[in-house]
Amino acid sequence: MTPGGPLVRAGRSLGGRFTPPGDKSITHRAILFGLLADGETRIRGANPGEDCARSLAATAAMGAGVRRERGETIVRGTGPGRRAGGGTIDCGNSGTTLRLLAGIAAARNGESVLDGDASLRRRPMARVIEPLERMGARVSADGGRPPLRVQGAALRGIAWDVPVASAQVATCVLLAGLSASGPTTVTLPGPARDHTERMLPAFGVPLHVTALPGGGRRVALEPAVPRGASLTVPGDFSAAAFALAAGAAHPGAEVTAVGVNLNPTRTGLLDVLAAMGAGIEVRNRREEAGEPAGDVTVRGPERLSAFDVPPEWVPRLVDEVPAWAVAASAAAGVSRVTGAAELRVKESDRIAVLARNLARLGLRVRELPDGLEIEGGVPRGGIVEADLDHRIVMAFAALATRADGPVGFDDASSVATSYPGFWADLAGLGAEVEGVPA
DSSP: OBTTBOEEEOOSOOEEEEOOOBOHHHHHHHHHHHHHSBSEEEEESOOOSHHHHHHHHHHHHTTOEEEEETTEEEEEOOOSSOOBOOEEEEOTTOHHHHHHHHHHHTTSBSEEEEEOOTTGGGSOOHHHHHHHHHHTOEEEEETTEEEEEEEOOOOBOOEEEOSSOOHHHHHHHHHHHHTSBSOEEEEESSOOOOHHHHHGGGGTOOOEEEEOGGGOEEEEEOOOOOBOOEEEOOBOHHHHHHHHHHHHHSTTOEEEEEEEEOOTTTOHHHHHHHHTTOEEEEEEEEEETTEEEEEEEEEOOSSOBOOEEOGGGGGGTGGGHHHHHHHHTTSBSEEEEOSOGGGGGSSSOHHHHHHHHHHHTTOEEEEETTEEEEEOOOOOOEEEOOTTOHHHHHHHHHHGGGOSSOEEESOOGGGGGTOTTHHHHHHHTTOEEEOOOO
16 A cells, blocks of 8 residues: 555456446536525535535535535525625635636625635636626736635626637636626637536526537527526546546456436547447436436457547547546557647646656656657556546556556545545456555
């Protein structure tokens, strides 16, 4: 056992079924939309991780009633009218909490201070500061990074072109627009997650969405008071991606994620795994919270083939690039991903951290300004320096299922931010996992 937590060994052949936690992106939105709603919002299957707990605590700080009852998370919203700000709110490691909450705080009376941990304080926030100031709020931040001091105001609606396609930025502006005078329009220049557009109608908020060339879209809304809703959150594809990629990397493996979100803005990794030769099957298709869902099975071929991910696919798998690295490390030849510069400003510089740790485990890797080149091979054991990034920990734990020695971590505590049950699920699929904290 390493000082940082679990030690993972390859164990027996990988295979089996698992149920990932509720989708993190959808859970954040359900909680924060519930804060603004008139009435009660009931959320089944909410993500149990620390990031979503930050959104729930922020919702309570903003005046909503919050309780858990018979497996449901229940939010009684603050409804219409200018409410007080939330004071100082600790968003922890959750950039989604901070960015979406900024749009809500901008319409409140008084000041809200949105802060976070050391990792969150490194993340750029200028893309939400500028539109909120255009709408009439006063937002200050040292160097454009948290903490954000948001002085709420009577907002005015704007037409805002998001410079880089970002669902979080778009959602921030749209949430502010719900309390503004006049319409608010957000234009996204390329593909981005559409969870907000799928969910707001369930809260009684009408939207007008126009598709644009190149995969972008324009979203318009009028001021409105959301009404309470009842939602079931599908499983988080980004959480499931690590085990699915590990299944693709193991010849003859068959790994199934049950009840996972299949929103096409999120499932680019499945297209990549299929292009590399993995078998992909989806059963039991259904809809949850306005989102497509189903049971996804990935089967590992004799060996994956190297594949260059087209840059235009990256927006559909940007959070899954660490999982892609698991598959690329097992492929015959050199695989590449480019057009992913956004990864440098996530919870860590994921490009640099992936490159450093892949090399540490004996794999050939080349760091690019906006991506990676990885040559397939057999990783050796070693200690991963995860830079407190949950997706880095989960990626290398998945990689360890085919390493020729045990893999440990300098600190694996970050997994609790999104997937507290990850270690048990990985062990259930056949990995040997030692030293999981009680």
